[in-house]
Amino acid sequence: MFPSAEAGDIPNSHSIPSNAPEHCPGTESELAGKADACQGCPNQEICASSKPNGPDPALPYIHERMTSVKRKIVVLSGKGGVGKSTFAAQLAWAFAADEQLQTGLMDVDICGPSVPTILGIASEQIHSSSAGWSPVYVQDNLGVMSVGFMLPSSRDAVMWRGPKKNGLIAQFLKDVDWGDLDYLVIDTPPGTSDEHLSIVQYLKESGIDGAVLITTPQEVALQDVRREIDFCRKVGLRILGVVENMSGFVCPSCKSESQIFRPTTGGAERLAKETGIELLGKVPLDPRIGRSADYGLSFLDEYPDSPASASYLEIIDKIKYILGDK
Numbered sequence: 001m002f003p004s005a006e007a008g009d010i011p012n013s014h015s016i017p018s019n020a021p022e023h024c025p026g027t028e029s030e031l032a033g034k035a036d037a038c039q040g041c042p043n044q045e046i047c048a049s050s051k052p053n054g055p056d057p058a059l060p061y062i063h064e065r066m067t068s069v070k071r072k073i074v075v076l077s078g079k080g081g082v083g084k085s086t087f088a089a090q091l092a093w094a095f096a097a098d099e100q101l102q103t104g105l106m107d108v109d110i111c112g113p114s115v116p117t118i119l120g121i122a123s124e125q126i127h128s129s130s131a132g133w134s135p136v137y138v139q140d141n142l143g144v145m146s147v148g149f150m151l152p153s154s155r156d157a158v159m160w161r162g163p164k165k166n167g168l169i170a171q172f173l174k175d176v177d178w179g180d181l182d183y184l185v186i187d188t189p190p191g192t193s194d195e196h197l198s199i200v201q202y203l204k205e206s207g208i209d210g211a212v213l214i215t216t217p218q219e220v221a222l223q224d225v226r227r228e229i230d231f232c233r234k235v236g237l238r239i240l241g242v243v244e245n246m247s248g249f250v251c252p253s254c255k256s257e258s259q260i261f262r263p264t265t266g267g268a269e270r271l272a273k274e275t276g277i278e279l280l281g282k283v284p285l286d287p288r289i290g291r292s293a294d295y296g297l298s299f300l301d302e303y304p305d306s307p308a309s310a311s312y313l314e315i316i317d318k319i320k321y322i323l324g325d326k
């Protein structure tokens with residue numbers, strides 16, 4: 001059985017102050033307070049005087065484990081509820097549709113793990129062996145790891161502060177026996193918090209291939225995506241592109257499309273132009289996506305001919321193309 005989530009190292013947390021300049025190296029960096037970007041920053045003196053902690057002892061183990069993962073893709077969103085976990089699941093399912101490809105899905109949304117439900121494996125538990133913790137397998141070539149598997153029930157809340165969350169993420173990266181993976185999709189909580197910084201820090205050496213940003217068309221969601229873009233740029237995380245989710249409603253009967261979020265529809269297009277980031281595509285609002293997720297079924301398999309499936313597949317093809325895998 002799975003060892004307690006309490007166990008393991010508690011790595012250093014690091015942060016970028018909210019009033020940090022562009023290209024802030026972060027308070028844990030050896031360059032804290034000393035980089036060009038720090039000149040004139042109100043935090044410069046504090047950062048320069050605080051001794052950076054030594055390298056995290058988990059890093060070499062993480063690097064060793066991650067050498068057997070070819071591609072690591074992080075799924076981000078500024079706001080909650082925009083469909084990030086649903087997209088991460090479809091992405092993993094689509095990769096795994098090719099039997100030759102080994103895929104992992106890691107859910108680091110520690111306080112709101114929805115991946116086990118979306119993949120229909122919420123009642124599963126994690127087992128450990130001498131090789132590490134075994135992911136839960138949805139099918140032979142699709143393994144999943146989530147804090148959701150460690151909770152007694154889906155009603156139980158995880159109330160952890162940053163260092164404890166970081167400790168679990170380090171364990172997911174170094175102790176999970178993913179085996180050789182072609183793709184590791186990492187689902188994150190909304191916003192830019194400890195979990196995101198940990199992932200970036202822990203995978204710095206092995207490298208993250210890119211981030212996919214999910215948004216809905218409303219301006220409030222787009223504002224948060226701008227912050228997410230700023231975060232990615234500050235930490236040097238490559239952005240593969242933006243996906244506009246719940247973008248219009250296609251009636252399943254008459255196939256006509258209604259713009260639910262008028263007049264802000266098209267916001268992701270504008271944002272993409274404004275920021276020079278690729279708009280990977282738009283996924284329409286389709287109530288069957290929510291139903292499939294609630295029943296733990298792959299929407300792509302259930303409704304392969306739907307406009308939403310066509311959009312998902314087009315977006316996933318673009319991601320593969322950008323990564324040079326197509």
Ligand SMILES: Nc1ncnc2c1ncn2[C@@H]1O[C@H](COP(=O)(O)OP(=O)(O)OP(=O)(O)O)[C@@H](O)[C@H]1O
Pocket residue numbers: 077079080081082083084085086087109112114188189190245246247283284285286287288289290291293294308
């Ligand atoms: N295109 C879509 N059409 C209809 N429903 C959708 C669509 N995308 C996602 N949903 C539904 O919207 C809800 C929120 O999706 P999801 O849990 O993936 O969001 P999230 O961004 O990961 O949220 P959080 O970060 O707060 O966990 C779910 O019920 C999901 O089934």
